[in-house]
Amino acid sequence: MARHDRLVMLATLAVLQVLTVVTGVYAMTTDFSLGALTRQTSPTEPTASPPEGSPPPAPVVTSGPVLAQLSVKSGGGPLPTKGTLTRQLTDALGDEALGKRVGAVVLDAATGERIFAAGADTPITPASTTKIVTCVAALASLGPDARLSTRVVQGASPDAVVLVGGGDPLLAGPSARQGGYPKQASLATLASRTAAALKARNVKKVTLTYDTSLYTGPATAPGWKPGYIPEGNVAPVHALAIDEGRQNPRSNTPRLSDPPAHAAAAFARLLRGKGVTVAKSVRPGKAPAGAAELGRVDSAPVYALVEHTLTHSDNDLAEALARHVAIKEGQPASFDGGTKAIIAVLQRLGAAQGVALSDASGLSIRNRISAAALAKLVAMAGSPASPGLHAVASGMPIAGFSGTLGNGRRFTGRDSRGQVGLVRAKTGTLNNVNTLAGLATTKDGRLVTFAFLADQVPVNAEPVLDRLAAIVARS
Numbered sequence: 103m104a105r106h107d108r109l110v111m112l113a114t115l116a117v118l119q120v121l122t123v124v125t126g127v128y129a130m131t132t133d134f135s136l137g138a139l140t141r142q143t144s145p146t147e148p149t150a151s152p153p154e155g156s157p158p159p160a161p162v163v164t165s166g167p168v169l170a171q172l173s174v175k176s177g178g179g180p181l182p183t184k185g186t187l188t189r190q191l192t193d194a195l196g197d198e199a200l201g202k203r204v205g206a207v208v209l210d211a212a213t214g215e216r217i218f219a220a221g222a223d224t225p226i227t228p229a230s231t232t233k234i235v236t237c238v239a240a241l242a243s244l245g246p247d248a249r250l251s252t253r254v255v256q257g258a259s260p261d262a263v264v265l266v267g268g269g270d271p272l273l274a275g276p277s278a279r280q281g282g283y284p285k286q287a288s289l290a291t292l293a294s295r296t297a298a299a300l301k302a303r304n305v306k307k308v309t310l311t312y313d314t315s316l317y318t319g320p321a322t323a324p325g326w327k328p329g330y331i332p333e334g335n336v337a338p339v340h341a342l343a344i345d346e347g348r349q350n351p352r353s354n355t356p357r358l359s360d361p362p363a364h365a366a367a368a369f370a371r372l373l374r375g376k377g378v379t380v381a382k383s384v385r386p387g388k389a390p391a392g393a394a395e396l397g398r399v400d401s402a403p404v405y406a407l408v409e410h411t412l413t414h415s416d417n418d419l420a421e422a423l424a425r426h427v428a429i430k431e432g433q434p435a436s437f438d439g440g441t442k443a444i445i446a447v448l449q450r451l452g453a454a455q456g457v458a459l460s461d462a463s464g465l466s467i468r469n470r471i472s473a474a475a476l477a478k479l480v481a482m483a484g485s486p487a488s489p490g491l492h493a494v495a496s497g498m499p500i501a502g503f504s505g506t507l508g509n510g511r512r513f514t515g516r517d518s519r520g521q522v523g524l525v526r527a528k529t530g531t532l533n534n535v536n537t538l539a540g541l542a543t544t545k546d547g548r549l550v551t552f553a554f555l556a557d558q559v560p561v562n563a564e565p566v567l568d569r570l571a572a573i574v575a576r577s
Contacts, residue, residue: 179546181210182577184217190573191218197566201534201558205473208574211481211541211549223456225470227557229530230415230506231537232464232471234494235457237408238479239447240423241491243430246405250426252287252342254296255393261305263296263396264389265312265369267342267362269425269435270401271418272410275344275368278351284402284410289344289365293372295397300378307379311387312366316341317425319436325466331357336417336465339425341435344368346418362386409497412528413505417463424462437461453479464530476539476553484541484549498540501525501571515565518572525571529564530555536563542575550574 187208195204205226208218216222228235250270257264274286300308321338322331330336334354337347343361345351358364363384370380401407404423411419424440431446433439441459448454456472483494499505501513502522506529513522527540539553554570556563 179544179548181215181217181548182544182546182550182574187573187577188218190577191570192220194566194570194573195220197563199560199563199566200536200556201560201563203556203558205553205555206570207473207477208550208552209477209481211484211551214478214481217550219474222474223472225456225458225472226537226555227467227532227535228464228469228471228476228555229532229535229537229557230417230464231476231528231530231539231553231555232459232462232469233411233415233420234476234479234483234528234539235448235459235471236420236424236427236444236462237411237494237497238451238453238483238491239427239444240404241408241493242451243427243443243447244404244423246403246408246490246493248404248426250287250401250407250422252289252292252399253395254292254397255389255395257309257311257387257393258390260303261307262309262311263300264387264393265310265342265366266389267312267314267316267340267365269316269341269422271337271343271346271422272401272407273344273365273399275351275365276372278345284406287399287401289369289399290372292397292399293369293376295399297373297376297378299396306377307381308373309381310366310370310373310384312342312362312369312384313387313389314341314362315388316429317435319434319438323421323437323461323466325460325468327465327467330465331359336421336463337361339418339421339437341425342366343418346416405493408493412494412497413499415506415529417465420463421461451482453482465532467532467535471555473539473553473555476555477551480539480541480551480553484551495526495541498526498528501527501568512564513568513572515568518565518568521572521575524575527552527571531564534559536567538567538571540571542571544575544577 195206203226205221205224207222209216250268252268252270252273253266255264255266270287272286274288276290317340321340334357337357340362342365344365347358347361349356349358366384370384373380407419410416424444425435428435428439428443431443433443440462444459445454448457456475458470460466460468482488483491499507500523501507513519525540525542527538530537535557536559537555541549541551543549552571552574554567
């Protein structure tokens with residue numbers, strides 16, 4: 103019966119990954135049927151360490167599919183034996199590869215009861231597990247079906263147009279490949295709609311400016327290392343960008359120093375290709391208040407953006423989501439405003455204790471989050487009482503199969519490979535920092551959440567973190 107319960111829970115976890123257009127649920131590329139598992143590889147986590155990379159109103163609309171309610175239950179099995187689990191985890195936590203500062207928590211997902219804790223409330227640099235916090239706040243504040251909009255409006259005269267950045271870093275440029283998940287808004291589509299609107303007004307020649315005023319403050323965060331942008335881990339954060347500020351959408355490097363100017367230049371070329379003459383000079387400017395809209399494209403819904411952020415550890419998208427939370431919560435759309443807004447949302451959820459942020463992606467070495475806080479947020483995201491947060495659970499990589507856990511380096515040890523497919527978790531990696539937080543089912547089908555964090559790692563503690571998660575899964 104235990105085996106049956108375990109398979110049922112595995113199927114339940116698989117449902118979290120399946121989303122369709124009709125129900126708001128999509129089918130990911132991983133074949134996660136019980137009959138066969140097809141290993142998928144994906145880029146390693148984009149971090150800085152060795153591989154694990156009055157303005158217009160906020161353009162958020164609430165149209166499109168809504169995330170279907172998901173059945174995440176504790177299962178019929180008993181809690182794991184605490185004595186055995188404590189002994190095994192304590193032994194693994196003694197591994198020198200973890201260094202001297204470690205936080206570890208295991209919770210029963212249904213009740214929040216602590217099954218294991220060691221250094222649970224210690225503030226630790228979380229690296230990319232910070233994105234769990236950001237994504238919970240985004241879903242709770244914006245809602246799972248909100249979208250980010252990029253617009254073109256009329257300028258001060260009928261022959262002037264303004265490209266208005268809406269904070270959608272996934273906006274696809276002319277050379278981007280289409281067809282992946284989530285579906286990206288397209289700059290080419292925006293140009294086509296704008297050209298059609300101009301031709302309907304008999305306007306054949308325009309000047310073009312671009313408005314990035316949705317965001318404020320610096321484009322890099324406190325605690326970011328100088329190498330993050332040149333190494334391709336993140337682009338400078340602006341309200342207007344295509345292909346996440348990449349010069350080549352198929353490569354993390356180089357990242358552009360001025361993503362808005364690059365996006366506007368690409369838009370001008372696309373308009374010219376549609377028969378609209380665009381003045382040679384394309385400059386930053388401000389959209390007039392109440393300007394008529396000539397064209398608009400919307401991003402995928404926030405739940406899909408959250409899933410992408412977590413599966414691929416997308417730093418650019420995490421920072422964008424934080425700024426939209428800031429706008430919704432009445433804060434400036436900046437690093438400071440975004441982190442303040444995230445904390446305010448967590449306070450409403452009763453989950454702010456143990457969270458201190460300087461950015462939303464986890465690249466900042468100033469962030470501090472406790473293992474207790476992360477495990478609690480994962481449990482909240484998987485709870486039937488929080489259907490709007492379920493994209494956090496469905497977006498987490500599957501051990502050995504997807505995202506930053508499907509890169510061929512994780513859950514490959516003899517003490518962890520037996521739990522491939524049975525753990526979902528968000529990874530975190532910076533220099534001397536390794537973290538892992540997620541959920542798993544025990545051998546008797548009990549759903550539990552965990553967080554393991556270490557920020558004084560001598561070299562690399564990923565295999566130890568995998569072993570810790572595997573111990574939980576087979577307990």
